[in-house]
Amino acid sequence: MVADLTSRRGVPDATVARLPEYLRALTALTERGVTSVSSEELAAAAGVSSAKLRKDLSHLGSYGVRGVGYDVEHLAYEIARELGLTQDWPVVIVGMGNLGRALADYSGFIKGGFRVVGLLDRDPALVGQDIAGLAVRHMDDLAAVASEHSVSIGVIATPAASAQDVCDALVDTGIRAVLNFAPCMLSVPDGVDTRRVDLSTELQILAFHSQRRMLDVAAEGVAGDEAAASAPTPVGAAR
Amino acid sequence: MVADLTSRRGVPDATVARLPEYLRALTALTERGVTSVSSEELAAAAGVSSAKLRKDLSHLGSYGVRGVGYDVEHLAYEIARELGLTQDWPVVIVGMGNLGRALADYSGFIKGGFRVVGLLDRDPALVGQDIAGLAVRHMDDLAAVASEHSVSIGVIATPAASAQDVCDALVDTGIRAVLNFAPCMLSVPDGVDTRRVDLSTELQILAFHSQRRMLDVAAEGVAGDEAAASAPTPVGAAR
DNA sequence: GTGACTTTGTGCATTTGTTCACGAGCGCGT
């Protein structure tokens, strides 16, 4: 009934999180000259099951051809459009330390509409330095930089102690999407979206699984009997 | 009946992914001298709902006191133990480019048992250089470094083109947990766990939400004429 | 000791995500 209007916003979060991977796989196929791909092949390339892939793609529309598969270029375009990569997303990076510098150099930005238009730091010694072809500006210039390029995404690469302040400043300039590399929570007003990337968190999750594997093996060695089959047959390894 | 034995292993993935954040929040509280905390407070500090927090913690055991809350130090210890942080996790980083250097310098490693014991690259110009107090070794020495320190986690910070080769080499030395910063899928044998961290993916997810917000606002502005709505008449863009 | 008050831990309903299985649509060979 009302669902018709909301058809576009009805893309599940879990699906959105996988779209970038599909897009990357499609790009790789394009570079290898492949023009058509089946859900089975693409799913393998992206590390998911084919059923999941098809369900995901079905949320965007019907871009496949039954009996044939998907046109690589066309599907890539549709996913890019869904993700908003057909438009321009000017980005600023705040904090030009070790990490900020690496991020500024990262060429992966270019792929898909992201354009670094500002590098900021509060350290006077860094201001004016040239990094990846861009002059570092002082934090005080944030508002100027932001309005000059109508920046839409902010990246925080400062220590955790400064992250909330920096975030507040970004939000004040009208930025509504923040990617945070500092190991801390950010509180933001409604309508602002933040994501965090944290090395330490990832390592801890890996450690948990490693430990569990070790305990399982130990238990299995003692128990012995329960090892018989049970046949859960997990396919993918990464998780 | 079987559930008793597996009760410890039965920690849901979604819960595991949040434990590091709880631990971080608890550490912050300890530093501020707080010794006791309620689920409400801790949940706020970690950015989740208190019900979710309690359910998560209940999977580890009953470490709270009704009417009072949780003992900060004790809970932190229990979470750390569950994550395996009470033991040592020697780590190697492969690829000492911009990113690898930043990672090697990152002090967040130290927190919780992670110890960088090896920095590796295949570029002879880098081998022997001192980074963060460690001498860069050549890739050929990987097996030696790994067995010398019984390395359990490998971090890949090389370009995507080399990532699979590096991963294979890591797995060959017996490493069963890999953190991959290169923008590509890794295929690994069963029993090996991989996670990927990708800036570009995160930006794309942010872009999606930003775009949706913009479309929603636009749609809301036009709204009021819900009458004509039915399915086959999309407003702006094709579908 | 008792009762009022606080906060945990958890059963249950709801929502969200995944897997399965199969019908529908397409290209191709004959």
Next chain:
DNA sequence: ACGCGCTCGTGAACAAATGCACAAAGTCAC
């Protein structure tokens, strides 16, 4: 033209995660 084999799209079953609400279990004041 027409069936045949292939692969998409999808509804229905299943599983996981979340949110809700409250009884159980503790503290504290007196």
